[in-house]
Amino acid sequence: MKLHKASAATAAALVLTLAATACGNGDDDADASGDGGRITVGIKFDQPGLGLKRPDGSFTGFDVDVARYVAGQLGYDAGDIEWKQTPSAERETMISSGDVTFVVASYSITGERERKVDFAGPYLLAHQDLLVRSDDSSISSAGDLDSKKLCSVTGSTSAQNIKAKLAPKADLQVFGGYSECLTGLENKAVDALTTDDSILAGYAAQKEHRGKFKLAGLRLSDENYGIGLKKGDTGLKDKINAALRKMVSDGSWQKAVTANFGPARYKNEPAPAIAG
Structure with a gap:
């Protein structure tokens, strides 16, 4: 009788162990593939053409299209993505903290940033320029900037470039977002x-801004946009780079460029070589 009770108890414990193991394996598979899980992606919410939150709550822009494509290659459906607003000055903190x-998010790869986070890519080559009022012809070179009132956003490489080398004598104002700069530009x-x-x-192409502003046409720097991720996560970095290469090779990259930048007649550079 005692032997029978012990055998029954052992069998019950074995069943529970096997069930727990099966559940654990299922969860691991879901996390690895993205099936059944969610992923949080940082983007800008206020950059037309790159990352913009529409009034209906949906998102549009080139960065958004790139993020969706990459997430898809990682195994996540569009509905699995949680979009999180990521201001320029908070990008490294949000990555490091796991938020x-x-x-x-128009995230230029720099040596200083690479000490804090890793980058996949680059996926776009941009250049620092100036947006001026459509009737302003007083800025034709970097040498004209020292006597000007300029505006940019906190934490951007453009603001750093102005202070460090392009126009250290310029009256530079920095804000948390570009909307304040646009208001200041329109109000002189x-x-x-x-x-x-x-x-x-992207801003110049918006309906409410058409005819008011123009690009100065100065290529003041080269800005290679990368996808920022936690320092040391080489596995994820390799997967993202593979996704970006596929996006370029299957034509999706050019399709996204045309859809988002075409209306502004923005002459983009060809797709840059992806590192690794």
């Missing part, structure tokens, strides 16, 4: 908004 899995509180030409083209 986002990766960031696709500032002479120019400086950031990447891809971003400026």
Whole structure:
């Protein structure tokens, strides 16, 4: 009798162990493939042409298209993506803290940033430029900037470039978002908004801004946009790079460029060589 009870108890324990193991394996498979899980992606919410949150809550832009494509290659459906607003000054913090899995937000690859996070890509080559009022012809070179009132956003490479080398004597104002700069430019509180030409083209193409502003046409720097991710996560970096190569090779990259930048007549550079 005692032997029978022990055997029954052992069998019951074995069943519970096998069930727990099966559940654990199923969860691991879901996390690895993306099936049944979710992924958090950092983007900009206020950059037309790159990352813009529409009034209906949907998202549009080249960065958004790149992020969706990459997430799809990682095994996530569009509905599995949680979009998180990622201001320029908070990108490294949000990546390091795990608030986002990766960031696709006009994120220029720089040596200083690479000490804090890793980058996949680059997936777009942009250039720093200036947005001015359509009737302003006073800026034709970097030498004209020292006497101007300029505007940019906190944490951007464009603001850093102005302070460090392009126009250290310029009156530079920085804000948390580009909307404040646009208001200042329209009201003549500032002479120019400086950031990447891809971003400026998106603003100039908006219906409410057409005819008011123009790009100065200066290529003040080369800005290679990368996808930011946690430092040391080489596995994810390799997967994202593979996804970006496929996006270029199957024509999806060019399709996204045309759809998002075509209306602004933005002359983009060819797809850059992806590292690794």
